[in-house]
Amino acid sequence: MNELARVVEALLFLSAEPVSLDRLADACESSEAEVIESLARLREHYAEGYRGVVLREVAGGFTLATDPVAEKAARRLLSRPRTPPLTPAQAECLAIVAYLQPVSRPEVARVRGVSSESAVGTLLERGLIEESGRSRFGAVLYRTTELFQKLFGLEALDALPDVSGFDPSPDEESRLRERLLKAGEARAQV
């Protein structure tokens, strides 16, 4: 494979969308004829039936895609919920959403005493929480999902563990939400 073919291969690999001939030629600072020749070489490499990835020409240009041979394995790898251990930040955010839902992101941050963008983002991405409308101030509200219940083995939301078992001062009378917010404000000042 010559250098131009290598570069074209890399560009097709990186691009999520099909890339047209003229955009390839522009990026490679080569003529379209040269790119066409490189694509022919690549096509030999990516001949269908020999590789896990194939070169396709579709409307709008060229693209690399996986061969159907890998479909089942891909489903096993990627469609199964990802369940790496939760980081402490993620566990805190998830617990806040689970017990206070629906709850907004600023509230989560107030309870934790620290900005919680990335942890909340990861929980959304993994499908453990989802949006559930907006607060009267326009902030997005979050609640837990069905997947959350399955992954925690909870039959219903009211099957969450009783907080009083973990509460450092179980005699406190005010509501959980107020107490969490108060503790969070104190934490933010440390």
Next chain:
Amino acid sequence: MNELARVVEALLFLSAEPVSLDRLADACESSEAEVIESLARLREHYAEGYRGVVLREVAGGFTLATDPVAEKAARRLLSRPRTPPLTPAQAECLAIVAYLQPVSRPEVARVRGVSSESAVGTLLERGLIEESGRSRFGAVLYRTTELFQKLFGLEALDALPDVSGFDPSPDEESRLRERLLKAGEARAQV
């Protein structure tokens, strides 16, 4: 290329994150030994210097990446640099977190001798570090992420060079000490 190698290739192509050996074996319903053999075949195909795409082992797993030969063209096509470089302050904070993790922001500031809020904030935003629990005083602790390992091409955290290698040489150290005391000696001779 046999079918297993083709499937492994497709999985690495699809997955946004490096995939560990055991997850590959699970998805392919094969033994780890078989997957290792397939990876060896793939490595031949993707030998560095011959293709536009290379097989890399980073962040505890396997992944495909473009060869640096394509970097200029990729920048033109995607019109964005891969990763913006780190400022010296960000690099210092990252080095401290990488070697002392888990570590709190006040500790980072202590080592640097200067408040490190904005640099730590940027590293968090860029996903190079993440929270990892709290110290017993409630301060958030930080550690590096998988993305850090990926972007720095590290197979695992312990692939970082031994930190003592960054200490000044005994010569430099004694020079520093001498300089600190030199004025005093000059004074004593008066």
Next chain:
Amino acid sequence: MSMPAPLELEMDLEVFQGPFDLLLTLVLREEVDLLEVQLADVVLAYIDHLERAGELDLEAATEFLVLIAALLELKSRLMLPGEQGEREGPEPGEAADELLARMLEYSRYKSAAAYLRSRLEQEGGFRYRAAPLPPPLRRVSVDLAEPVYDPALLGEAIGSLLRTPPRLELEHIARPQVSIEQRLSHLRSLLGRRSSFVFDEAVKGADRLTEAVTLFALLELYKAGEAEWEQPEAFGKITVRACGPSARAVEG
């Protein structure tokens, strides 16, 4: 002995990553004699710089002062005449060791940082694919989900979030409630009763802040022509006397 020429502090503070960076450079500069460095200038310039950079917080400033204090102490010890056996506290060698240890620690991570930056640059040519999954693979299947997480994790997280951090001990800097007005009326009532008194009586049992405010109130009375005082010797008794209309009324 000729005076050493004042050292020009030609340093662009913008380029330093922190006080250690600055000190390392300062100490390692061949042409700089530590004795001649006006540390006060360094302190002021650095604090100034932090302030301009919008980075001046208490933590940073305190840390820098601690550092400079260590250097100052070292410097003052170096400047002492070389008498033996009369010094208290750490020997200059020890003071230097303390400072040296922290500079070395910093210098280690400064080099590690340089390594990371160059490593990132070397890696710059490897790009990873970040394309969304093909649509059929996008939906996570809830049916495939099995219980893997312990619900107690959530209870524990809430329990720890309910814990209020230990209160900072602020009592020693809590501000006593004392105002000029209060102390003015206190002094006026003393003067009204006795036409003269000793200042110590006016602040008997009071804390230092109250003492200071009372003294300030006294100055106010003097300015208004209501009182004058006398202190025959330094650190002696201060006798306060009423003057003006109210004083005459009492005398009359």
